[in-house]
Every structure is written in C-alpha cells, then in structure tokens.
C-alpha cells in the first residue's frame with residue numbers, strides 16, 4: 001500500500017467531526033479585561049490532545065492566557081522543507097445568544113452540519129489540520145521534511161499570535177503554509193489586503209455662535225470625505241483586477257469630533273480636533289509606499305482647502321497588503337495534486353475577501369501561502385454559523401495528501 005493510502009486510511013470521519021465539536025464547545029472569545037475570556041482553555045485542549053497522541057508540543061506564551069500551540073512530525077534536514085498548517089483558536093463574539101437556533105457553543109449537529117460560533121471560522125479547519133498530522137503518526141509515515149500544525153491566538157484582532165510565531169525559531173524555518181480558513185476547500189491563491197487609516201484634523205476651538213473665531217476641523221473632514229470616491233477609483237486603476245477578489249474599496253467607518261478621550265462633544269462648540277477612519281481594502285499590485293502616498297495626498301488636499309487646519313494620519317495596526325502566489329509555486333502544485341488524490345476531483349480556485357494570519361506570514365517571511373479550509377466563506381461572524389461535516393473530512397485528507405507531496409520533493 002502506498003504511503004498516501006496508509007495516511008488517508010487513518011483519517012476517520014467521525015473522529016474529525018467529534019474533534020471539531022469538542023473545540024466549538026470551548027467558547028474561546030477574547031474579551032479584554034474579563035478573566036478567562038481568552039484562548040487559554042482551547043489551547044490547553046489542543047496541547048493535551050497532541051500529547052495524548054504521542055506528538056511533541058511547543059507552547060509559545062504570546063500574552064498572559066494567550067498561548068500559541070505547535071505540534072509537528074518529522075524534521076527539516078538539509079535541503080528539506082517545513083510546511084505549516086495554520087489555524088487559530090480564537091473566535092469572534094457570539095452576539096445575542098437568543099438570536100441563535102441552538103446555543104452558540106453547543107456544537108449541535110443538524111442535517112450533516114455542525115452549528116456554533118467558530119464551527120467554520122475556524123475550529124473545523126484546525127481540527128482537520130490536527131487529524132491530518134496525527135494520521136502520519138498513526139500510519140508510521142514520516143514526511144520528507146517537517147509538517148507543523150500551529151494553533152495560534154488573536155487572529156480576529158491584532159494577530160499577535162502569528163506575529164510572535166514569525167519571530168520565533170519555529171517560524172523562521174517555515175518554507176510554506178496552508179491557511180486552514182473557511183474557503184469551501186477551494187485553493188485561494190489571492191487575499192485582499194486592508195489598511196485602516198486614522199485621519200486627524202486639528203483646527204481651532206470656538207463658540208458655535210462665532211464660527212469665524214475658530215477653524216472647524218469637521219469641515220476639513222467633510223472635504224476629505226468627498227474625495228474618498230476619487231481615491232477608490234484611483235486604487236482600482238493602480239491595483240490588479242482579479243478574477244477571485246472584489247476590487248479595492250475605500251469605506252469611511254468612524255467619524256468623531258472631538259475623538260474619544262479628547263473632550264466631550266457639545267452642540268455649541270467647534271471642537272479643536274475631529275477624527276475619522278477609512279477602511280481601505282486592496283487587491284495585489286500596490287506597495288506600502290503607494291498606498292501611503294495616496295492617503296497622504298488626500299490629507300494635503302483637505303489641508304489646502306481650509307487655511308489654519310492641520311491634517312495628519314496614521315495606520316491603525318500595521319499595513320496588511322493583498323497577497324498573491326503563483327500557480328507555479330511548489331506548494332500550489334502539491335495542493336492541486338493533494339485535492340485530486342483526496343477528493344477525486346480537480347481543484348476549484350477562489351480568493352479570500354479579507355486578510356488572515358497568512359497575510360503576516362507572506363509579508364514577514366515572504367513564504368508562499370494557500371488558503372484552503374472547510375466552511376462557507378460568507379458564514380463566519382454570523383448567527384447560526386455552521387460547517388458541513390463532509391467538508392471537514394475532505395479538508396483533513398487534502399492537508400495530508402498535499403503535505404506528503406510537498407515535503408517529499
């Protein structure tokens with residue numbers, strides 16, 4: 001029997017489903033300041049599970065109660081590769097539990113689907129990666145390199161888990177990564193990027209009855225707001241058109257005058273400062289400098305239109321540019337092969353609408369990433385989030401078959 005058949009034989013559908021349900025039952029929503037509301041319990045479960053399977057475990061203490069958990073099989077010898085199957089243990093808030101058909105952390109099964117917060121994003125993808133790894137161990141097949149599974153923290157917020165990983169020895173030895181996010185098991189070679197620009201206009205405070213005595217920063221933001229459709233148009237010209245990604249967008253999401261912490265708003269006071277945030281989504285083709293210059297230009301224009309006002313901006317979090325890998329990459333070829341072997345069908349391709357931990361791996365390490373995992377890509381963060389059981393099993397097989405192929409080279 002081939003190595004691949006031996007590994008795939010060790011992937012048990014029921015076990016994949018039950019592991020997913022166990023993970024969904026742990027409510028790993030991160031709520032700052034609330035004791036125990038973090039990834040600690042989910043991470044401990046993952047670590048204990050790997051240990052119970054006789055696999056090694058590395059814990060990276062990223063922040064208190066927020067550890068990355070790593071496990072692996074094989075080692076990266078000279079000329080060999082290291083592949084990461086990447087998942088995250090945090091989930092977004094369940095919102096109003098009464099809005100759900102069944103309790104959000106009950107992991108109820110209905111019609112071949114698991115329901116619950118994190119079912120798709122991404123306890124199922126993580127479970128599939130865990131099962132793929134252990135299948136090698138059980139089959140007695142050591143890959144021709146190192147296969148690593150990472151259950152990271154904080155993907156849904158500032159991505160401190162993956163930022164920690166890329167700076168650690170385990171991160172530095174990576175050659176490629178499969179991001180196990182919900183993408184209907186499509187091979188996603190492109191991801192949209194995001195830049196949040198916080199723009200601050202400073203004017204001069206004055207009485208609302210005597211506006212001539214002040215400089216109104218809100219007026220400057222108004223001018224800037226009118227320029228955003230123009231910016232969107234320019235970005236659409238500068239960035240690549242993609243078959244799989246929606247075109248760039250520029251969306252104002254926050255506007256405040258005065259901003260929180262800088263004083264209380266009052267109906268008869270022109271504030272000294274007003275602030276707004278633009279949520280800018282990108283496709284590949286623009287650099288950090290390129291997007292920086294565009295936003296800078298917008299600020300200078302608003303400033304020029306209103307003497308006495310100063311307009312500055314800063315990015316909220318670091319830039320996360322769009323990512324793209326070529327079909328000629330060894331990882332992509334291995335995954336095309338893996339999908340065929342695991343499902344008997346040719347792969348379908350897709351694109352990731354937002355940024356993921358993969359964005360950081362691509363930007364910081366320059367390694368190729370492919371996003372592929374179980375679950376509908378539109379369902380995360382919604383009420384009644386769910387995942388098809390069959391898709392999770394397919395994902396586990398795709399990960400195992402792709403890893404075997406990628407690491408044998």
Ligand SMILES: [Zn+2]
Pocket residue numbers: 088121122155181
């Ligand atoms: Zn996710």
